[in-house]
Amino acid sequence: MAEYPPAMRELIEALRLLPSVGPRGAERLALFLLQQPEALSERLARAVYDARKKITRCPECGNFAEDGGLCSICQDPSRDRTVWCVVEQANDILQLEKAGTFRGLYHVLGGRLSPLDGIGPEQLNIDKLFKRVEEQGPSEIILALGADVEGETTAHYLAPKLKELGVKVSQPARGLSAAGGLAYTDSVTLGYALDGRSEL
């Protein structure tokens, strides 16, 4: 039986390593790339290679940075260095930056505590957080972690230890979405929203 040439088979196999790309999807992507101008493949290959080579983690907070330097936020002299926001992943930072209300620094844990998956405090960027707190003494830390079991577990692990270090610890409000009516929320969220009601 005839087969694709070796370079095509290798391309299909490499594309299959991407998340949610199956054998048919990988073949479709490969055929697309072969039918496009060579410049597109060159640009994609270069971007994939360069990103992995150049992008490093900020040695201070764990955010994305380039070539081993501090991230753009840690470098920014206009940021408030007394309020920090602890997040699970570096991409959470972009979400928070889009909201535009937080002007402090960040700390990326790189995940959340999940004993069932073998993820304990040692697997996360937690020691560095405590060390940073001791050295720099921020006044408040916001634990902006997921509102699920693992996120809550992580917050409950961190909060008392951070308080011991003399830091005020808070978490973002839980409640209704900005554009969401009661019909579009779940009962747990609605419970939070009622508990945290504010007077008009």
Next chain:
Amino acid sequence: MAEYPPAMRELIEALRLLPSVGPRGAERLALFLLQQPEALSERLARAVYDARKKITRCPECGNFAEDGGLCSICQDPSRDRTVWCVVEQANDILQLEKAGTFRGLYHVLGGRLSPLDGIGPEQLNIDKLFKRVEEQGPSEIILALGADVEGETTAHYLAPKLKELGVKVSQPARGLSAAGGLAYTDSVTLGYALDGRSEL
């Protein structure tokens, strides 16, 4: 507002050029690549680059080939050179090869006639087909094109011209799928299946 580092933004933009990858999907793929070992990104970049550089079209039939040579089917001395199968795209060949019953040669048109999209005979690999037929004189050509309007149009354009050149022209049977009951087919296909019934 903070942004991703330039190399990350370029990776997201390059990934967005792929079919059915939107802004969120591109970001998700980029984050995946950054979290995997560097070897994965290197392999993917290399595969994308190499495939586009190495894979060429067979100068004879238009199938995928490597480094400008003939494809594996045209090179195979065991193939029957008197029966050819005309297909729309090079990847159709793999489908036909999987079926395993056809042992002749192929000819890839590179598309089908679609006047509304500005695709006429000059845009397709049709002149080369006639030239090959004149030079090599196959006895039969199977037009394995799509069973839709453009596929039928293309077949009706090619058939009389090929017959003029003294070739027998045929098309694959239309009918029920191998494992499909009457409930799973459409009325047009059922019409074909009844017209083409065979005695038991």
